[in-house]
Amino acid sequence: MNNGIAIQVVNLTKHYGELLAVDHIGFTVRKGEFFGFLGPNGAGKTTTLRMLTGVIRADEGIASILEYKAGSLKAKQVTGVVPEMANAYGDLSGWDNLMLMAELYGIPASLARERSTSLMQEIGLYHRKDSLVKTYSKGMKQRLTLCLALISDPEVLFLDEPTSGLDVQSARMIKDMLQGLNARGKTIFLTTHDMEEANQLCDRVAIINEGKLVAVDAPEKLRMAVSGMHSVEVSFDNIVNPQALANIPGVNTVKKLGDKWRLYTTDPGELVASLTNYSTSNGLKIISLNTLSPSLEDAFMALTEKREKDA
Amino acid sequence: MPDIATILQQARRSLAIARKDMRIYYAKGPVIIFGVLFPVFLFLSFTIGRQLSIDFMIPGLLGMILFFTATSVSPIVIPWEAQARTLERLMSCPVRIETIIVGDILASFAFGAGISLVPIILGLFLGITISSPFIFALAVILAALCFASLGTVFSIPPTNMPSTVNMIASVVKFPVVFISGIFIPLNELPAWGQAVAYISPLTYFTDIARYSIQGQGHLPIAVDILALLGFTTLFLAAAMKLHQRTMPRRI
DSSP, rough: OOTTEEEEEEEEEEETTTTEEEEEEEEEETTTTTEEOOTTSSSHHHHHHHHHHTSSSSSEEEEEEEEEEEEHHHHHTTEEEEEESSOOOTTTTTTHHHEEEEEEEOHHHHHHHHHHHHHHHHOOGGGGGSBBGGOHHHHHHHHHHHHHHHHHHHHHHEEEEEETTOOOHHHHHHHHHHHHHHHTTTTTEEESOOHHHHHHOOSEEEETTTTEEEEEEEEHHHHHHTTTEEEEEEEEOOOOOOHHHSHHHHHHHHEEEEEEEEEESSHHHHHHHHHHHHHHHTTEEEEEEEOOOOOHHHHHHHHHHHHHHOO | OOOOOHHHHHHHHHHHHHHHHHHTTTHHHHHIIIIIIHHHHHHHHTTTOOOHHHHHHHHHHHHHHHHHHTTSSSSHHHHHHHHHHHHHHHSSSSOOHHHHHHHHHHHHHHHHHHHHHHHHHHHHHTTOOOOOOHHHHHHHHHHHHHHHHHHHHHHHHHHOHHHHHHHHHHHHHHHHHTTTEEEEEEESOOOHHHHTTTHHHHHHHHHHHHHOOOOOOOHHHHHHHHHHHHHHHHHHHHHHHHHHHHGGGGO
């Protein structure tokens, strides 16, 4: 039985003509889990989300939401969706958009008014509740879209890059709200290409590339699974030759990051000693020096590049 | 087959969609231009200067207005919403595609039936009498539903451009007006003209309107009513079936 499972995906596949957009993917999301779905643009994230929310039909495979077939009325009734593009009705006020969604989810009017007031106050839109949505800023529209998804108090929330292109304040507000919802036991499925966002928010992430699932694991485990991606970030008081840095024993790759250098290695301890020797022998002074574990971005790059090489 | 509770639930949600359409789309430019202004001017251009009685003109004007208004809202809602990306929101809500279609049809039906009161009241003011008001009212309701359903057939091709759908609709609507007994009574048409007229649902409504206002129609009333029912069923079935295929392709 699916007890404890919020989302189950088996062999899900979608073609767009010749293009295989989603290629026989499978994963499960537990109830109450914050699940990230990571991938570069065009990897198949939105197509997968649209199949799970019943907007488009899969060509093969099955997916279920809380044991209901994805796309069925029952599955849609227990889910809330924040699509990639803010899509409230511009010719209606924020409040009227919420009332419309409440009607479409069969929520009694008095409860709808109570929830709408509370949601709009929480997300800082209440003072503009009667303004037409077309007069809202992008951040306000996206915050309203989150309210629209929450009006039915759904058990499972799907979000497609909800903070993409938003101002810092709106993005922060949305992330805080998502963390609060997750803390209250809601299952959250978030697609993003922002590694830092996934790292901050998600219990587990799936990485999708060119329609195929590359990995599914906790962000920390994915980072640790990438060998050879440790690095040392160093800055000197003077200009250095990148070739000279690359020639230091133990350095695999050199990257310039502003006024700093990031040196990738398999043995950060030995590299720190070598860097000290290098600076002494070249009359340089080390201004800052940090050892870094692989980031989720490093893991993502390593995993997606490995897949491309294997292909 | 959905159970009664689901059907009632979806019917309520169709009404919510219809109310939303009324608030957003009734005042849109293409609806006012193609739905209201166009039929009035087209009718005037064909009637001014001709010696026609009010009893002849009002059924024609009513047919024109009802046909254009009831087919003005339903074709543009889906492409408009696909373009504005609100269709994806509707499709992710717990509503069936049929529920969305029925909502759009109801909004278009109400627009057509509501605006058609204008030529009826104008006619009554000018002295026409309606001999069988019940049949006449039934015909207006049935025809508004039929034409609103036809409107959703126009929007089946998965384009997200309302102007393209309006173009498709115009290609059908203009010839239909000329073959439906609006400007020339059916009994004055040659046999081939009458044969062509019978493929237009507007013919049957105009015939009932002429029967109710002029006192005589060309066909038996039962045939007119059954034909309107048949066309409505056909358009509804085609819209329900084919939008299932094309709606996901708009996203």
